[in-house]
Amino acid sequence: MRAKREANVTETNRQLKLKSRPQGLLAPGDLQLAEAPLPSLSDGQALARVKYLSVDPTMRVWMAADSYLPAVAIGEVMRAFGFAEVLESRHKEFKKGDKVVGLTGLQDYCVIDAVDKRGSFQKVPPIPFLSDTAFLGVLGVTGITAYFGMMDIAKPQKGETLVVSAAAGATGSIAGQIGKIHGCRVVGIAGGAEHCKWLTDGLGFDAAVDYKQPDWKEKLTAATPKGVDIDYENVGGEIMRAVIDRMNLHGRVVLCGFISGYTKAAPEEVSLGLIIVKRLRVEGFLILDYVSRYLEAATQLGKWKMFGKLKDRETIVEGLEKAPDAINMLFTGGNIGKLIVKV
Numbered sequence: 001m002r003a004k005r006e007a008n009v010t011e012t013n014r015q016l017k018l019k020s021r022p023q024g025l026l027a028p029g030d031l032q033l034a035e036a037p038l039p040s041l042s043d044g045q046a047l048a049r050v051k052y053l054s055v056d057p058t059m060r061v062w063m064a065a066d067s068y069l070p071a072v073a074i075g076e077v078m079r080a081f082g083f084a085e086v087l088e089s090r091h092k093e094f095k096k097g098d099k100v101v102g103l104t105g106l107q108d109y110c111v112i113d114a115v116d117k118r119g120s121f122q123k124v125p126p127i128p129f130l131s132d133t134a135f136l137g138v139l140g141v142t143g144i145t146a147y148f149g150m151m152d153i154a155k156p157q158k159g160e161t162l163v164v165s166a167a168a169g170a171t172g173s174i175a176g177q178i179g180k181i182h183g184c185r186v187v188g189i190a191g192g193a194e195h196c197k198w199l200t201d202g203l204g205f206d207a208a209v210d211y212k213q214p215d216w217k218e219k220l221t222a223a224t225p226k227g228v229d230i231d232y233e234n235v236g237g238e239i240m241r242a243v244i245d246r247m248n249l250h251g252r253v254v255l256c257g258f259i260s261g262y263t264k265a266a267p268e269e270v271s272l273g274l275i276i277v278k279r280l281r282v283e284g285f286l287i288l289d290y291v292s293r294y295l296e297a298a299t300q301l302g303k304w305k306m307f308g309k310l311k312d313r314e315t316i317v318e319g320l321e322k323a324p325d326a327i328n329m330l331f332t333g334g335n336i337g338k339l340i341v342k343v
């Protein structure tokens, strides 16, 4: 028998389920809105209301095929990170009012399960100067990704030149600022004048290159007069090729993501030949491997933010039903900073 629920808790749960695997950008109907009854809780479970959803390029990967996680099955609620607040609990680690981040899925409510082997929900502490959405952005997956990509792999040194692609996005904007904190010359590659202006005027990057302009490769050359020591790679394809062309001997390439390929059946490959000629150190990484060190990253990112060394920006889309459009925005340059859906 279900306990009586609070008046502001609906009896149904809107969910976006994967109906078909997208070809290219998401088409209407690839994700379909459905309603399910709210589940009754068993011992060891908690019910949480999803407040914000993180919109991540990897969601497009999860829709397509098995990769580092199994593909989302057809008919399943679409996998997504989110921020939620516990409404009811029969779980010993969570109580009503707790705020959590984790794999909520694209839905209004999620169940936190004690037997969830992935341990996929973490409580977030109340910190006065931080908004709830910061736990999806600067202190969430994207900020933490930028932190480990820069601190563990790039290891930036004063005076080096760092190039960041998708630099006006959630991960790139933080990676570039970490480079500035460490005394690098930082060049961001982004699409359009507004994105580029934010990088230079808003974040203090030394230069920004608009890859949507026909002369962007010449601009990249002009912006990197001493070559490139670190490529923080978020895009792949033609952009990565142009950055590798500018790299100095023994440079480091941090392979964070290849967003230019996620909507393509045959993504452009970058030739490995230049890596030998330039003796580059190339390392890919997944943030999932750093779970045990998230607190270290969040603590440092929080300090940098508190002392004004790190700025973050968010693009917020309102409404669960808008999540499919929001996912497409990542691939069409519709966001600056962290893209979030307010449920």
Ligand SMILES: NC(=O)c1ccc[n+]([C@@H]2O[C@H](COP(=O)([O-])OP(=O)(O)OC[C@H]3O[C@@H](n4cnc5c(N)ncnc54)[C@H](OP(=O)(O)O)[C@@H]3O)[C@@H](O)[C@H]2O)c1
Pocket: 055, 056, 057, 058, 141, 142, 145, 166, 167, 168, 169, 170, 171, 172, 189, 190, 191, 192, 195, 211, 234, 235, 239, 255, 256, 257, 258, 259, 260, 261, 285, 286, 287, 288, 329, 330, 331, 332, 333, 334, 335, 336, 337, 338, 339
């Ligand atoms: N390794 C990991 O564990 C990990 C974790 C999180 C994210 N990532 C990767 O990090 C990258 C950024 O993710 P994010 O969540 O921070 O997203 P984001 O950068 O906030 O959004 C994606 C941005 O990519 C740019 N973009 C999209 N298609 C492009 C194309 N064809 N060519 C050039 N730029 C393009 C767009 O910026 P413009 O409009 O300015 O071009 C867009 O705003 C992705 O590759 C993602 O897969 C990796």
